[in-house]
Amino acid sequence: PAEVRFEDVHFAYNPDRPILRGVSFAVPSGKTVAIVGPSGAGKSTLSRLLFRFYEPQAGRITIDGQDIAAIRQDSLRAAIGMVPQDTVLFNDTIGYNIRYGRWEATEAEVREAARLAQIDRFIESLPEGYDTPVGERGLKLSGGEKQRVAIARTILKGPPILVLDEATSALDSFTESQIQDALDRIARGRTTLVIAHRLSTVVDADQILVLDKGVIVERGTHAALLDQD
Ligand code: ADP
Ligand code: ADP
Numbered sequence: 001p002a003e004v005r006f007e008d009v010h011f012a013y014n015p016d017r018p019i020l021r022g023v024s025f026a027v028p029s030g031k032t033v034a035i036v037g038p039s040g041a042g043k044s045t046l047s048r049l050l051f052r053f054y055e056p057q058a059g060r061i062t063i064d065g066q067d068i069a070a071i072r073q074d075s076l077r078a079a080i081g082m083v084p085q086d087t088v089l090f091n092d093t094i095g096y097n098i099r100y101g102r103w104e105a106t107e108a109e110v111r112e113a114a115r116l117a118q119i120d121r122f123i124e125s126l127p128e129g130y131d132t133p134v135g136e137r138g139l140k141l142s143g144g145e146k147q148r149v150a151i152a153r154t155i156l157k158g159p160p161i162l163v164l165d166e167a168t169s170a171l172d173s174f175t176e177s178q179i180q181d182a183l184d185r186i187a188r189g190r191t192t193l194v195i196a197h198r199l200s201t202v203v204d205a206d207q208i209l210v211l212d213k214g215v216i217v218e219r220g221t222h223a224a225l226l227d228q229d
Helices: 043-050 073-079 094-099 107-116 143-157 173-187 222-228
Strands: 004-014 017-027 032-036 058-063 080-083 161-165 191-196 207-212 215-220
Touching (some): 017 032, 017 043, 017 058, 017 191, 017 207, 017 215, 032 043, 043 191, 073 080, 080 143, 094 107, 094 143, 107 143, 143 173, 207 222
Parallel strands (some): 080 161, 161 191
Antiparallel strands (some): 004 017, 207 215
């Protein structure tokens, strides 16, 4: 895989309101680091910087030692897979929606990705809102099922680095634990940055960083952080 490193990163959307105030951490190759913290702490901003949607005003972000400012955006997109909170499905079958991860994938690879994400029974269906000309209705997928389409896309894409934006809080607890299993499976062996709201969803992370108002206020394993409370 690849090592991801944030070095003293400062960032503000507006100059008068700093969002990240000197954030430093590394995700060692193949390991999982989770960022936990209250809403507004700056967690999603970290992932936007990693994709170069924005540039830090100070500090730098590197992948295997190379400043991402020098990496082309399309190379970054290929190297980093993102499972977002909300997945937008386009007007084609679920199978084609999965293929969005890697268009040149074979039919067998699409099926395998769908199977691992446990969404294979929907592969021929159209999403809700997209009805066929002969009057078949598109299928209404739950939030968890849509998230699984995103997981299948990422499995198919197979990037060395993963960003998991968890907000599974909108899902019921059964769905949440199933999604968690699927996410754990794709994270294995990849360099993974998990963005989470609660400590309870990141028990297995190699390291947890607690972000508050743009500063890392605590770091440790799940067990170590619980011990302090
Ligand atoms: P909360 O912590 O309150 O759940 P988030 O930090 O997850 O909120 O999201 C803050 C806002 O940023 C939301 O409006 C969300 O839709 C948006 N957002 C989340 N992830 C991304 C992303 N990767 N790119 C752009 N916008 C995003
Ligand atoms: P988190 O993911 O921890 O909830 P975010 O990184 O989404 O936090 O947001 C951190 C802060 O940055 C929030 O106060 C949010 O309102 C603000 N913010 C997020 N996106 C923008 C933006 N595009 N422009 C201005 N402020 C933003």
